[in-house]
Amino acid sequence: MTTALKPDQDEMEYELQSPNWSATWHKYYRVFRVSLAERMTYRADFLLGTFLRMLPMVTTILLWQAIYEGSGKDTLAGFKYREMIAYLLLVHISRMFSSMPGLAAGISREIREGTLKKYLIQPLDLLGYLISYRAAHKVTYIVMAALPYGIIFYLCRFYFDGIPSASICAAYLLSLILSFLIGFYFEAAVGMVGFWFLDVTSILYIVITLNYFTSGQMLPIDLLPTFWAGFLKALPFQYMAYFPAVVYLGKVQGNDLIWGLALEAFWALFFALLARYLYRRGLRHYGAYGG
Amino acid sequence: MQSQSPTHEFFPAPPSQTWKRYPRLLGRLGMFTLIRELSLRGNFLVKVAVEVLWLGILLAFYETVFARTSMVASWPKQDYLFFVGCFFAINGVLETLFLENCNEFSNLVRTGDLDFLLLKPIDEQFLITCRRVDWSVSPNIIMGFCVMAVSLWNKGWEFDALRVALFAITFTCGVAIAYSFMLVLTSFSVWLVRNQSLMEMWWLFSSLARYPREIFQRGWANSLDLVFTYILPILLVVNVPSRVMVKTIEPKMVCFIMVVTVASLAASRWFFQRALRSYRSASS
Numbered sequence: 001m002t003t004a005l006k007p008d009q010d011e012m013e014y015e016l017q018s019p020n021w022s023a024t025w026h027k028y029y030r031v032f033r034v035s036l037a038e039r040m041t042y043r044a045d046f047l048l049g050t051f052l053r054m055l056p057m058v059t060t061i062l063l064w065q066a067i068y069e070g071s072g073k074d075t076l077a078g079f080k081y082r083e084m085i086a087y088l089l090l091v092h093i094s095r096m097f098s099s100m101p102g103l104a105a106g107i108s109r110e111i112r113e114g115t116l117k118k119y120l121i122q123p124l125d126l127l128g129y130l131i132s133y134r135a136a137h138k139v140t141y142i143v144m145a146a147l148p149y150g151i152i153f154y155l156c157r158f159y160f161d162g163i164p165s166a167s168i169c170a171a172y173l174l175s176l177i178l179s180f181l182i183g184f185y186f187e188a189a190v191g192m193v194g195f196w197f198l199d200v201t202s203i204l205y206i207v208i209t210l211n212y213f214t215s216g217q218m219l220p221i222d223l224l225p226t227f228w229a230g231f232l233k234a235l236p237f238q239y240m241a242y243f244p245a246v247v248y249l250g251k252v253q254g255n256d257l258i259w260g261l262a263l264e265a266f267w268a269l270f271f272a273l274l275a276r277y278l279y280r281r282g283l284r285h286y287g288a289y290g291g
Numbered sequence: 292m293q294s295q296s297p298t299h300e301f302f303p304a305p306p307s308q309t310w311k312r313y314p315r316l317l318g319r320l321g322m323f324t325l326i327r328e329l330s331l332r333g334n335f336l337v338k339v340a341v342e343v344l345w346l347g348i349l350l351a352f353y354e355t356v357f358a359r360t361s362m363v364a365s366w367p368k369q370d371y372l373f374f375v376g377c378f379f380a381i382n383g384v385l386e387t388l389f390l391e392n393c394n395e396f397s398n399l400v401r402t403g404d405l406d407f408l409l410l411k412p413i414d415e416q417f418l419i420t421c422r423r424v425d426w427s428v429s430p431n432i433i434m435g436f437c438v439m440a441v442s443l444w445n446k447g448w449e450f451d452a453l454r455v456a457l458f459a460i461t462f463t464c465g466v467a468i469a470y471s472f473m474l475v476l477t478s479f480s481v482w483l484v485r486n487q488s489l490m491e492m493w494w495l496f497s498s499l500a501r502y503p504r505e506i507f508q509r510g511w512a513n514s515l516d517l518v519f520t521y522i523l524p525i526l527l528v529v530n531v532p533s534r535v536m537v538k539t540i541e542p543k544m545v546c547f548i549m550v551v552t553v554a555s556l557a558a559s560r561w562f563f564q565r566a567l568r569s570y571r572s573a574s575s
Contacts, residue, residue: 071360
Protein backbone atom coordinates (compact mmCIF):
# COMPACT_ATOMS: atom_id res chain seq x y z
CA MET A 1 0.00 0.00 0.00
CA THR A 2 2.77 2.41 0.83
CA THR A 3 4.42 1.98 -2.55
CA ALA A 4 1.07 2.26 -4.33
CA LEU A 5 0.55 5.73 -2.91
CA LYS A 6 3.68 7.14 -4.51
CA PRO A 7 2.50 9.73 -7.07
CA ASP A 8 4.97 8.72 -9.79
CA GLN A 9 4.15 5.00 -9.65
CA ASP A 10 1.07 4.67 -11.67
CA GLU A 11 -1.36 6.84 -13.52
CA MET A 12 -4.36 5.84 -11.42
CA GLU A 13 -2.72 6.73 -8.17
CA TYR A 14 -1.64 10.03 -9.66
CA GLU A 15 -5.27 10.74 -10.46
CA LEU A 16 -6.19 10.01 -6.86
CA GLN A 17 -3.89 12.71 -5.64
CA SER A 18 -4.31 15.42 -8.18
CA PRO A 19 -7.56 15.19 -10.10
CA ASN A 20 -7.70 17.40 -13.18
CA TRP A 21 -9.71 17.48 -16.40
CA SER A 22 -7.10 15.64 -18.44
CA ALA A 23 -6.78 12.81 -15.91
CA THR A 24 -10.55 12.53 -15.56
CA TRP A 25 -10.97 12.40 -19.32
CA HIS A 26 -8.27 9.74 -19.57
CA LYS A 27 -9.95 7.65 -16.89
CA TYR A 28 -13.34 7.60 -18.63
CA TYR A 29 -11.66 7.07 -21.98
CA ARG A 30 -10.21 3.85 -20.55
CA VAL A 31 -13.66 2.73 -19.42
CA PHE A 32 -14.81 3.44 -22.98
CA ARG A 33 -11.97 1.32 -24.48
CA VAL A 34 -12.59 -1.66 -22.20
CA SER A 35 -16.36 -1.57 -22.84
CA LEU A 36 -15.67 -1.38 -26.58
CA ALA A 37 -13.56 -4.56 -26.46
CA GLU A 38 -16.19 -6.34 -24.36
CA ARG A 39 -18.96 -5.48 -26.78
CA MET A 40 -17.04 -6.68 -29.85
CA THR A 41 -16.89 -10.22 -28.43
CA TYR A 42 -20.43 -11.13 -29.54
CA ARG A 43 -20.37 -9.60 -33.03
CA ALA A 44 -21.85 -12.60 -34.94
CA ASP A 45 -24.84 -12.85 -32.61
CA PHE A 46 -25.22 -9.11 -32.86
CA LEU A 47 -25.26 -9.10 -36.70
CA LEU A 48 -27.91 -11.82 -36.83
CA GLY A 49 -29.99 -10.03 -34.20
CA THR A 50 -29.83 -6.72 -36.10
CA PHE A 51 -31.01 -8.34 -39.33
CA LEU A 52 -33.88 -10.13 -37.59
CA ARG A 53 -34.98 -6.97 -35.80
CA MET A 54 -35.17 -5.07 -39.09
CA LEU A 55 -37.17 -7.72 -40.97
CA PRO A 56 -40.56 -6.72 -39.46
CA MET A 57 -39.96 -3.46 -41.31
CA VAL A 58 -41.10 -5.38 -44.42
CA THR A 59 -44.56 -5.90 -42.92
CA THR A 60 -44.65 -2.27 -41.76
CA ILE A 61 -43.92 -1.09 -45.32
CA LEU A 62 -46.70 -3.33 -46.65
CA LEU A 63 -49.14 -2.16 -43.98
CA TRP A 64 -48.56 1.52 -44.76
CA GLN A 65 -48.85 0.79 -48.47
CA ALA A 66 -52.29 -0.70 -47.76
CA ILE A 67 -53.22 2.29 -45.57
CA TYR A 68 -52.31 4.82 -48.27
CA GLU A 69 -54.13 2.78 -50.93
CA GLY A 70 -57.19 2.51 -48.67
CA SER A 71 -57.26 6.26 -48.02
CA GLY A 72 -57.03 7.03 -51.74
CA LYS A 73 -54.82 9.99 -50.81
CA ASP A 74 -51.29 10.86 -51.75
CA THR A 75 -50.46 12.58 -48.47
CA LEU A 76 -51.47 11.88 -44.87
CA ALA A 77 -50.78 14.59 -42.27
CA GLY A 78 -48.13 16.08 -44.51
CA PHE A 79 -46.39 12.75 -45.14
CA LYS A 80 -46.30 11.22 -48.61
CA TYR A 81 -46.11 7.42 -48.72
CA ARG A 82 -42.38 7.50 -49.46
CA GLU A 83 -41.76 9.94 -46.62
CA MET A 84 -43.74 7.75 -44.23
CA ILE A 85 -41.58 4.70 -44.98
CA ALA A 86 -38.43 6.85 -44.81
CA TYR A 87 -39.65 8.16 -41.44
CA LEU A 88 -40.22 4.64 -40.08
CA LEU A 89 -36.74 3.62 -41.22
CA LEU A 90 -35.14 6.73 -39.72
CA VAL A 91 -36.85 6.05 -36.40
CA HIS A 92 -34.66 2.94 -36.15
CA ILE A 93 -31.60 5.21 -36.38
CA SER A 94 -33.01 7.53 -33.71
CA ARG A 95 -33.60 4.59 -31.40
CA MET A 96 -30.11 3.31 -32.12
CA PHE A 97 -28.89 6.44 -30.31
CA SER A 98 -31.55 7.01 -27.67
CA SER A 99 -32.48 3.53 -26.45
CA MET A 100 -30.67 2.42 -23.28
CA PRO A 101 -31.65 -1.18 -22.61
CA GLY A 102 -31.01 -2.27 -19.04
CA LEU A 103 -29.64 1.07 -17.81
CA ALA A 104 -32.35 1.97 -15.26
CA ALA A 105 -32.76 -1.65 -14.16
CA GLY A 106 -28.97 -1.93 -13.75
CA ILE A 107 -28.73 1.18 -11.56
CA SER A 108 -31.65 0.01 -9.41
CA ARG A 109 -30.01 -3.43 -9.06
CA GLU A 110 -26.73 -1.86 -7.93
CA ILE A 111 -28.64 0.13 -5.31
CA ARG A 112 -30.67 -2.88 -4.16
CA GLU A 113 -27.74 -5.28 -3.95
CA GLY A 114 -25.41 -2.74 -2.37
CA THR A 115 -22.80 -2.97 -5.14
CA LEU A 116 -23.18 0.77 -5.75
CA LYS A 117 -20.62 1.36 -3.02
CA LYS A 118 -17.82 0.48 -5.42
CA TYR A 119 -18.41 3.88 -7.02
CA LEU A 120 -18.28 5.56 -3.63
CA ILE A 121 -14.99 4.09 -2.49
CA GLN A 122 -13.22 4.48 -5.84
CA PRO A 123 -12.38 7.71 -7.65
CA LEU A 124 -15.11 6.94 -10.16
CA ASP A 125 -18.35 8.82 -10.68
CA LEU A 126 -21.35 6.54 -11.32
CA LEU A 127 -22.86 8.67 -14.09
CA GLY A 128 -19.45 9.33 -15.65
CA TYR A 129 -18.67 5.62 -15.71
CA LEU A 130 -22.08 4.66 -17.10
CA ILE A 131 -22.05 7.27 -19.87
CA SER A 132 -18.57 6.10 -21.00
CA TYR A 133 -19.79 2.50 -20.93
CA ARG A 134 -22.94 3.34 -22.90
CA ALA A 135 -21.05 5.48 -25.40
CA ALA A 136 -18.76 2.50 -26.09
CA HIS A 137 -21.77 0.24 -26.59
CA LYS A 138 -23.36 2.74 -28.93
CA VAL A 139 -20.18 3.17 -31.00
CA THR A 140 -19.86 -0.62 -31.34
CA TYR A 141 -23.53 -0.94 -32.17
CA ILE A 142 -23.35 1.76 -34.84
CA VAL A 143 -20.17 0.34 -36.39
CA MET A 144 -21.53 -3.22 -36.39
CA ALA A 145 -24.97 -2.16 -37.59
CA ALA A 146 -23.48 -0.15 -40.46
CA LEU A 147 -23.44 -3.24 -42.71
CA PRO A 148 -26.99 -4.59 -42.13
CA TYR A 149 -28.47 -1.08 -41.95
CA GLY A 150 -26.47 -0.05 -45.02
CA ILE A 151 -27.94 -2.97 -46.98
CA ILE A 152 -31.48 -2.25 -45.75
CA PHE A 153 -31.22 1.47 -46.49
CA TYR A 154 -29.72 0.74 -49.90
CA LEU A 155 -32.63 -1.58 -50.71
CA CYS A 156 -35.03 1.13 -49.51
CA ARG A 157 -33.22 4.03 -51.22
CA PHE A 158 -36.30 4.78 -53.38
CA TYR A 159 -38.10 6.05 -50.28
CA PHE A 160 -35.52 8.82 -49.78
CA ASP A 161 -34.91 12.01 -51.77
CA GLY A 162 -31.16 11.53 -51.74
CA ILE A 163 -28.85 12.89 -49.08
CA PRO A 164 -29.97 16.23 -47.58
CA SER A 165 -27.86 19.40 -47.50
CA ALA A 166 -24.78 19.68 -45.26
CA SER A 167 -26.60 21.94 -42.79
CA ILE A 168 -29.49 19.46 -42.44
CA CYS A 169 -26.98 16.61 -42.00
CA ALA A 170 -25.17 18.57 -39.28
CA ALA A 171 -28.48 19.36 -37.53
CA TYR A 172 -29.49 15.70 -37.83
CA LEU A 173 -26.22 14.52 -36.30
CA LEU A 174 -26.58 17.03 -33.46
CA SER A 175 -30.18 15.93 -32.82
CA LEU A 176 -29.00 12.29 -32.65
CA ILE A 177 -26.22 13.10 -30.17
CA LEU A 178 -28.68 15.06 -28.04
CA SER A 179 -31.18 12.18 -28.28
CA PHE A 180 -28.44 9.91 -26.90
CA LEU A 181 -27.97 12.30 -23.96
CA ILE A 182 -31.72 12.60 -23.33
CA GLY A 183 -32.15 8.82 -23.52
CA PHE A 184 -29.21 8.22 -21.19
CA TYR A 185 -30.05 10.78 -18.51
CA PHE A 186 -33.78 10.06 -18.63
CA GLU A 187 -33.20 6.33 -17.99
CA ALA A 188 -30.56 7.13 -15.39
CA ALA A 189 -33.07 9.39 -13.58
CA VAL A 190 -35.62 6.54 -13.64
CA GLY A 191 -32.96 4.20 -12.25
CA MET A 192 -32.18 6.66 -9.42
CA VAL A 193 -35.76 6.27 -8.22
CA GLY A 194 -34.44 2.91 -7.01
CA PHE A 195 -32.99 4.72 -3.97
CA TRP A 196 -36.56 5.17 -2.72
CA PHE A 197 -38.43 2.21 -4.27
CA LEU A 198 -35.61 -0.40 -4.50
CA ASP A 199 -37.15 -2.15 -7.54
CA VAL A 200 -38.01 0.08 -10.50
CA THR A 201 -38.78 -2.77 -12.93
CA SER A 202 -42.51 -2.12 -12.70
CA ILE A 203 -42.15 1.62 -13.33
CA LEU A 204 -39.77 0.84 -16.14
CA TYR A 205 -42.22 -1.50 -17.91
CA ILE A 206 -44.79 1.28 -17.98
CA VAL A 207 -42.28 3.95 -19.04
CA ILE A 208 -40.96 1.80 -21.93
CA THR A 209 -44.46 0.97 -23.15
CA LEU A 210 -45.60 4.60 -23.04
CA ASN A 211 -42.37 5.81 -24.59
CA TYR A 212 -42.93 3.52 -27.58
CA PHE A 213 -46.00 5.50 -28.55
CA THR A 214 -45.21 8.98 -27.25
CA SER A 215 -41.78 9.13 -28.90
CA GLY A 216 -43.31 8.53 -32.33
CA GLN A 217 -41.86 5.08 -32.95
CA MET A 218 -45.16 3.62 -34.14
CA LEU A 219 -46.18 6.51 -36.38
CA PRO A 220 -45.37 10.21 -36.87
CA ILE A 221 -46.90 12.29 -34.08
CA ASP A 222 -48.45 14.58 -36.73
CA LEU A 223 -50.96 11.85 -37.61
CA LEU A 224 -52.60 12.10 -34.18
CA PRO A 225 -55.48 14.50 -33.55
CA THR A 226 -54.28 18.13 -33.19
CA PHE A 227 -54.57 18.27 -29.40
CA TRP A 228 -52.60 15.05 -28.82
CA ALA A 229 -50.00 15.94 -31.44
CA GLY A 230 -49.44 19.30 -29.71
CA PHE A 231 -49.35 17.67 -26.30
CA LEU A 232 -46.80 15.01 -27.29
CA LYS A 233 -44.63 17.59 -29.02
CA ALA A 234 -44.42 19.50 -25.74
CA LEU A 235 -42.96 16.43 -24.02
CA PRO A 236 -39.29 15.41 -24.20
CA PHE A 237 -40.01 11.89 -25.51
CA GLN A 238 -40.39 13.06 -29.12
CA TYR A 239 -36.64 13.81 -29.18
CA MET A 240 -35.88 10.10 -28.74
CA ALA A 241 -37.39 9.08 -32.10
CA TYR A 242 -39.63 11.59 -33.90
CA PHE A 243 -37.57 14.77 -33.91
CA PRO A 244 -34.29 13.48 -35.45
CA ALA A 245 -36.28 11.68 -38.17
CA VAL A 246 -38.25 14.77 -39.20
CA VAL A 247 -35.06 16.85 -39.13
CA TYR A 248 -33.49 14.46 -41.67
CA LEU A 249 -36.63 14.57 -43.82
CA GLY A 250 -36.40 18.38 -43.88
CA LYS A 251 -39.81 18.83 -42.23
CA VAL A 252 -38.35 21.14 -39.57
CA GLN A 253 -36.31 24.00 -40.99
CA GLY A 254 -35.14 27.55 -40.31
CA ASN A 255 -36.10 29.00 -36.95
CA ASP A 256 -38.19 25.93 -36.08
CA LEU A 257 -35.09 23.80 -36.44
CA ILE A 258 -32.94 26.06 -34.27
CA TRP A 259 -35.72 26.30 -31.69
CA GLY A 260 -36.22 22.50 -31.77
CA LEU A 261 -32.51 21.82 -31.26
CA ALA A 262 -32.37 24.37 -28.45
CA LEU A 263 -35.32 22.68 -26.73
CA GLU A 264 -33.69 19.29 -27.22
CA ALA A 265 -30.50 20.63 -25.61
CA PHE A 266 -32.61 22.04 -22.78
CA TRP A 267 -34.21 18.62 -22.11
CA ALA A 268 -30.81 16.92 -22.23
CA LEU A 269 -29.50 19.39 -19.64
CA PHE A 270 -32.69 19.09 -17.59
CA PHE A 271 -32.42 15.29 -17.34
CA ALA A 272 -28.67 15.48 -16.68
CA LEU A 273 -29.28 17.80 -13.74
CA LEU A 274 -32.25 15.74 -12.57
CA ALA A 275 -30.25 12.49 -12.63
CA ARG A 276 -27.37 14.18 -10.78
CA TYR A 277 -29.76 15.70 -8.22
CA LEU A 278 -31.55 12.38 -7.63
CA TYR A 279 -28.21 10.61 -7.26
CA ARG A 280 -27.01 13.07 -4.61
CA ARG A 281 -30.33 12.99 -2.75
CA GLY A 282 -30.51 9.21 -3.08
CA LEU A 283 -27.06 8.69 -1.57
CA ARG A 284 -28.41 10.16 1.68
CA HIS A 285 -30.94 7.31 1.78
CA TYR A 286 -28.48 4.67 0.66
CA GLY A 287 -27.85 1.93 3.22
CA ALA A 288 -25.26 -0.07 1.20
CA TYR A 289 -26.88 -3.37 2.14
CA GLY A 290 -25.37 -6.58 0.80
CA GLY A 291 -22.47 -6.50 -1.63
CA MET B 292 -50.68 -46.12 -0.59
CA GLN B 293 -51.26 -49.25 1.40
CA SER B 294 -54.62 -49.92 -0.24
CA GLN B 295 -53.06 -49.85 -3.73
CA SER B 296 -52.07 -53.13 -5.28
CA PRO B 297 -48.33 -53.53 -5.86
CA THR B 298 -48.86 -53.80 -9.61
CA HIS B 299 -49.73 -50.08 -9.73
CA GLU B 300 -46.24 -49.22 -8.67
CA PHE B 301 -44.50 -51.26 -11.33
CA PHE B 302 -46.78 -51.17 -14.34
CA PRO B 303 -47.95 -48.00 -16.08
CA ALA B 304 -51.65 -47.19 -16.08
CA PRO B 305 -53.64 -47.96 -19.25
CA PRO B 306 -53.37 -45.22 -21.92
CA SER B 307 -56.95 -44.00 -21.37
CA GLN B 308 -56.24 -43.37 -17.70
CA THR B 309 -52.84 -41.82 -18.47
CA TRP B 310 -54.34 -39.14 -20.72
CA LYS B 311 -57.03 -38.30 -18.17
CA ARG B 312 -54.46 -37.10 -15.68
CA TYR B 313 -53.02 -34.41 -17.99
CA PRO B 314 -55.86 -31.87 -17.66
CA ARG B 315 -55.77 -32.42 -13.88
CA LEU B 316 -52.02 -31.95 -13.85
CA LEU B 317 -52.27 -28.79 -15.96
CA GLY B 318 -54.82 -27.43 -13.48
CA ARG B 319 -52.52 -28.18 -10.54
CA LEU B 320 -49.50 -26.61 -12.28
CA GLY B 321 -51.63 -23.58 -13.10
CA MET B 322 -52.77 -23.29 -9.49
CA PHE B 323 -49.19 -23.60 -8.25
CA THR B 324 -47.93 -20.81 -10.53
CA LEU B 325 -50.92 -18.62 -9.66
CA ILE B 326 -50.16 -18.89 -5.93
CA ARG B 327 -46.52 -18.07 -6.63
CA GLU B 328 -47.51 -15.10 -8.82
CA LEU B 329 -49.95 -13.75 -6.23
CA SER B 330 -47.29 -13.77 -3.56
CA LEU B 331 -45.94 -10.70 -5.43
CA ARG B 332 -49.29 -9.03 -6.07
CA GLY B 333 -47.88 -5.57 -6.81
CA ASN B 334 -45.61 -6.89 -9.52
CA PHE B 335 -48.43 -9.01 -10.95
CA LEU B 336 -50.76 -5.99 -11.14
CA VAL B 337 -48.12 -3.83 -12.83
CA LYS B 338 -47.51 -6.54 -15.44
CA VAL B 339 -51.24 -6.70 -16.09
CA ALA B 340 -51.36 -2.88 -16.31
CA VAL B 341 -48.58 -2.95 -18.93
CA GLU B 342 -50.57 -5.42 -21.04
CA VAL B 343 -53.67 -3.20 -20.79
CA LEU B 344 -51.54 -0.19 -21.73
CA TRP B 345 -50.09 -2.05 -24.70
CA LEU B 346 -53.55 -2.94 -26.01
CA GLY B 347 -54.58 0.70 -25.50
CA ILE B 348 -51.61 1.85 -27.56
CA LEU B 349 -52.41 -0.66 -30.31
CA LEU B 350 -56.03 0.50 -30.43
CA ALA B 351 -54.93 4.16 -30.43
CA PHE B 352 -52.68 3.36 -33.39
CA TYR B 353 -55.49 1.78 -35.40
CA GLU B 354 -57.93 4.53 -34.33
CA THR B 355 -55.45 7.06 -35.76
CA VAL B 356 -55.04 5.04 -38.95
CA PHE B 357 -58.79 4.61 -39.49
CA ALA B 358 -59.34 8.33 -38.90
CA ARG B 359 -57.44 8.77 -42.19
CA THR B 360 -58.81 5.79 -44.16
CA SER B 361 -61.94 3.68 -44.14
CA MET B 362 -60.27 0.51 -45.36
CA VAL B 363 -56.94 -1.26 -44.89
CA ALA B 364 -56.29 -4.00 -47.46
CA SER B 365 -60.05 -4.55 -47.99
CA TRP B 366 -60.64 -4.77 -44.22
CA PRO B 367 -63.07 -2.12 -42.91
CA LYS B 368 -62.42 -0.69 -39.44
CA GLN B 369 -64.57 -3.04 -37.35
CA ASP B 370 -63.41 -6.14 -39.25
CA TYR B 371 -59.82 -5.08 -38.80
CA LEU B 372 -60.34 -4.51 -35.08
CA PHE B 373 -61.81 -8.01 -34.85
CA PHE B 374 -58.61 -9.25 -36.48
CA VAL B 375 -56.51 -7.30 -33.94
CA GLY B 376 -58.57 -8.77 -31.07
CA CYS B 377 -58.17 -12.28 -32.47
CA PHE B 378 -54.39 -11.82 -32.71
CA PHE B 379 -54.29 -10.50 -29.16
CA ALA B 380 -56.29 -13.46 -27.84
CA ILE B 381 -54.24 -16.12 -29.69
CA ASN B 382 -51.00 -14.47 -28.64
CA GLY B 383 -52.36 -14.29 -25.10
CA VAL B 384 -53.00 -18.05 -25.05
CA LEU B 385 -49.51 -18.76 -26.38
CA GLU B 386 -47.78 -16.39 -23.96
CA THR B 387 -49.82 -17.62 -21.00
CA LEU B 388 -49.27 -21.32 -21.55
CA PHE B 389 -46.11 -21.86 -23.56
CA LEU B 390 -43.77 -18.90 -24.23
CA GLU B 391 -42.09 -18.69 -20.82
CA ASN B 392 -41.58 -22.47 -20.74
CA CYS B 393 -40.07 -22.54 -24.21
CA ASN B 394 -37.82 -19.59 -23.32
CA GLU B 395 -36.59 -21.49 -20.30
CA PHE B 396 -35.71 -24.62 -22.27
CA SER B 397 -32.23 -23.50 -23.35
CA ASN B 398 -31.36 -22.83 -19.70
CA LEU B 399 -32.45 -26.35 -18.82
CA VAL B 400 -30.21 -27.72 -21.56
CA ARG B 401 -27.24 -25.55 -20.61
CA THR B 402 -27.39 -26.32 -16.89
CA GLY B 403 -28.33 -29.96 -17.30
CA ASP B 404 -31.50 -29.46 -15.24
CA LEU B 405 -33.39 -31.05 -18.11
CA ASP B 406 -32.31 -34.42 -16.63
CA PHE B 407 -34.71 -33.96 -13.73
CA LEU B 408 -37.63 -33.31 -16.03
CA LEU B 409 -36.83 -36.25 -18.28
CA LEU B 410 -36.85 -38.59 -15.28
CA LYS B 411 -40.47 -37.75 -14.37
CA PRO B 412 -43.09 -40.37 -15.30
CA ILE B 413 -44.89 -38.01 -17.65
CA ASP B 414 -44.77 -36.93 -21.26
CA GLU B 415 -41.64 -34.78 -21.72
CA GLN B 416 -43.22 -32.41 -24.22
CA PHE B 417 -46.11 -31.70 -21.86
CA LEU B 418 -43.87 -31.13 -18.87
CA ILE B 419 -41.35 -28.93 -20.68
CA THR B 420 -43.84 -26.75 -22.56
CA CYS B 421 -46.68 -26.49 -20.02
CA ARG B 422 -45.10 -26.60 -16.59
CA ARG B 423 -45.52 -22.90 -15.84
CA VAL B 424 -48.54 -20.76 -16.57
CA ASP B 425 -47.71 -17.06 -16.98
CA TRP B 426 -50.85 -15.60 -15.40
CA SER B 427 -49.71 -12.00 -15.82
CA VAL B 428 -50.38 -12.17 -19.58
CA SER B 429 -53.61 -14.16 -19.29
CA PRO B 430 -55.77 -10.97 -19.26
CA ASN B 431 -54.68 -10.57 -22.89
CA ILE B 432 -56.98 -13.47 -23.77
CA ILE B 433 -59.96 -11.76 -22.12
CA MET B 434 -59.02 -8.37 -23.59
CA GLY B 435 -58.67 -9.93 -27.05
CA PHE B 436 -62.15 -11.45 -26.78
CA CYS B 437 -63.53 -8.10 -25.52
CA VAL B 438 -62.09 -6.30 -28.55
CA MET B 439 -63.62 -8.96 -30.83
CA ALA B 440 -67.01 -8.66 -29.08
CA VAL B 441 -67.03 -4.85 -29.27
CA SER B 442 -66.08 -4.84 -32.95
CA LEU B 443 -68.84 -7.37 -33.74
CA TRP B 444 -71.31 -5.23 -31.78
CA ASN B 445 -70.26 -2.06 -33.62
CA LYS B 446 -70.45 -3.88 -36.93
CA GLY B 447 -74.01 -5.00 -36.20
CA TRP B 448 -73.04 -8.64 -36.57
CA GLU B 449 -75.88 -11.15 -36.41
CA PHE B 450 -75.38 -14.35 -34.46
CA ASP B 451 -74.51 -17.33 -36.65
CA ALA B 452 -73.91 -20.65 -34.87
CA LEU B 453 -71.97 -22.10 -37.81
CA ARG B 454 -69.54 -19.18 -37.84
CA VAL B 455 -69.06 -19.37 -34.07
CA ALA B 456 -68.40 -23.13 -34.25
CA LEU B 457 -65.95 -22.70 -37.11
CA PHE B 458 -64.29 -19.84 -35.27
CA ALA B 459 -63.80 -22.04 -32.18
CA ILE B 460 -62.27 -24.80 -34.31
CA THR B 461 -60.01 -22.56 -36.37
CA PHE B 462 -58.98 -20.51 -33.30
CA THR B 463 -57.81 -23.75 -31.65
CA CYS B 464 -56.07 -24.76 -34.87
CA GLY B 465 -54.32 -21.36 -34.96
CA VAL B 466 -53.04 -21.81 -31.42
CA ALA B 467 -51.87 -25.35 -32.24
CA ILE B 468 -49.98 -24.27 -35.38
CA ALA B 469 -48.27 -21.41 -33.56
CA TYR B 470 -47.42 -23.77 -30.69
CA SER B 471 -45.83 -26.19 -33.18
CA PHE B 472 -43.65 -23.40 -34.58
CA MET B 473 -42.61 -22.44 -31.09
CA LEU B 474 -41.80 -26.05 -30.24
CA VAL B 475 -39.59 -26.48 -33.31
CA LEU B 476 -37.69 -23.26 -32.49
CA THR B 477 -37.34 -24.39 -28.89
CA SER B 478 -36.00 -27.78 -29.96
CA PHE B 479 -33.07 -26.12 -31.71
CA SER B 480 -31.78 -25.16 -28.25
CA VAL B 481 -30.55 -28.71 -27.77
CA TRP B 482 -27.98 -28.17 -30.51
CA LEU B 483 -27.41 -24.42 -30.24
CA VAL B 484 -27.67 -24.15 -26.41
CA ARG B 485 -28.27 -20.39 -26.62
CA ASN B 486 -31.67 -19.47 -28.03
CA GLN B 487 -31.80 -15.69 -27.99
CA SER B 488 -31.84 -15.37 -31.76
CA LEU B 489 -34.33 -18.23 -31.96
CA MET B 490 -36.71 -16.28 -29.77
CA GLU B 491 -36.17 -13.32 -32.08
CA MET B 492 -37.23 -15.68 -34.88
CA TRP B 493 -40.42 -16.37 -32.93
CA TRP B 494 -41.00 -12.65 -32.57
CA LEU B 495 -40.47 -12.31 -36.32
CA PHE B 496 -43.00 -15.07 -37.03
CA SER B 497 -45.56 -13.53 -34.70
CA SER B 498 -45.05 -10.13 -36.32
CA LEU B 499 -46.04 -11.72 -39.65
CA ALA B 500 -49.17 -13.27 -38.15
CA ARG B 501 -50.51 -9.96 -36.89
CA TYR B 502 -51.46 -8.64 -40.34
CA PRO B 503 -54.20 -9.69 -42.79
CA ARG B 504 -53.02 -11.82 -45.72
CA GLU B 505 -54.23 -9.16 -48.16
CA ILE B 506 -51.38 -6.79 -47.31
CA PHE B 507 -48.98 -9.41 -48.73
CA GLN B 508 -50.98 -9.93 -51.90
CA ARG B 509 -49.27 -7.31 -54.02
CA GLY B 510 -46.22 -7.33 -56.30
CA TRP B 511 -43.07 -8.77 -54.79
CA ALA B 512 -44.87 -9.54 -51.50
CA ASN B 513 -46.96 -12.25 -53.21
CA SER B 514 -44.09 -14.68 -52.72
CA LEU B 515 -44.19 -13.96 -48.96
CA ASP B 516 -47.91 -14.71 -48.98
CA LEU B 517 -47.33 -18.05 -50.71
CA VAL B 518 -44.42 -19.06 -48.48
CA PHE B 519 -46.07 -18.08 -45.18
CA THR B 520 -49.46 -19.51 -46.12
CA TYR B 521 -48.54 -22.84 -47.70
CA ILE B 522 -44.97 -23.70 -46.71
CA LEU B 523 -44.49 -22.13 -43.26
CA PRO B 524 -48.20 -21.47 -42.66
CA ILE B 525 -47.92 -18.81 -39.94
CA LEU B 526 -50.29 -16.50 -41.86
CA LEU B 527 -53.14 -18.97 -41.29
CA VAL B 528 -52.98 -18.60 -37.49
CA VAL B 529 -55.02 -15.39 -37.17
CA ASN B 530 -56.32 -14.94 -40.71
CA VAL B 531 -58.51 -18.05 -40.96
CA PRO B 532 -60.37 -17.68 -37.61
CA SER B 533 -60.89 -13.95 -38.25
CA ARG B 534 -62.18 -14.50 -41.77
CA VAL B 535 -64.73 -17.15 -40.78
CA MET B 536 -66.30 -14.65 -38.37
CA VAL B 537 -66.32 -11.39 -40.33
CA LYS B 538 -65.79 -12.33 -43.97
CA THR B 539 -67.00 -15.01 -46.34
CA ILE B 540 -66.48 -18.57 -45.09
CA GLU B 541 -63.93 -20.37 -47.25
CA PRO B 542 -64.45 -24.14 -46.70
CA LYS B 543 -61.18 -24.85 -48.53
CA MET B 544 -59.17 -22.77 -46.06
CA VAL B 545 -60.99 -24.22 -43.05
CA CYS B 546 -60.15 -27.77 -44.20
CA PHE B 547 -56.62 -26.69 -45.02
CA ILE B 548 -55.97 -25.23 -41.55
CA MET B 549 -57.21 -28.46 -39.96
CA VAL B 550 -54.88 -30.58 -42.09
CA VAL B 551 -52.00 -28.18 -41.38
CA THR B 552 -52.74 -28.39 -37.64
CA VAL B 553 -52.50 -32.17 -37.55
CA ALA B 554 -49.39 -32.18 -39.73
CA SER B 555 -47.61 -29.43 -37.79
CA LEU B 556 -48.38 -30.98 -34.40
CA ALA B 557 -47.09 -34.36 -35.57
CA ALA B 558 -44.00 -32.89 -37.26
CA SER B 559 -43.09 -30.66 -34.30
CA ARG B 560 -43.51 -33.56 -31.85
CA TRP B 561 -41.27 -35.75 -34.00
CA PHE B 562 -38.68 -32.98 -34.22
CA PHE B 563 -38.80 -32.33 -30.48
CA GLN B 564 -38.26 -36.01 -29.67
CA ARG B 565 -35.47 -36.17 -32.24
CA ALA B 566 -33.85 -33.18 -30.44
CA LEU B 567 -34.22 -34.85 -27.04
CA ARG B 568 -32.43 -37.92 -28.36
CA SER B 569 -29.48 -35.67 -29.18
CA TYR B 570 -29.42 -34.19 -25.69
CA ARG B 571 -26.23 -34.84 -23.76
CA SER B 572 -26.63 -34.01 -20.10
CA ALA B 573 -24.37 -31.12 -19.10
CA SER B 574 -24.42 -31.96 -15.43
CA SER B 575 -23.16 -35.53 -15.54
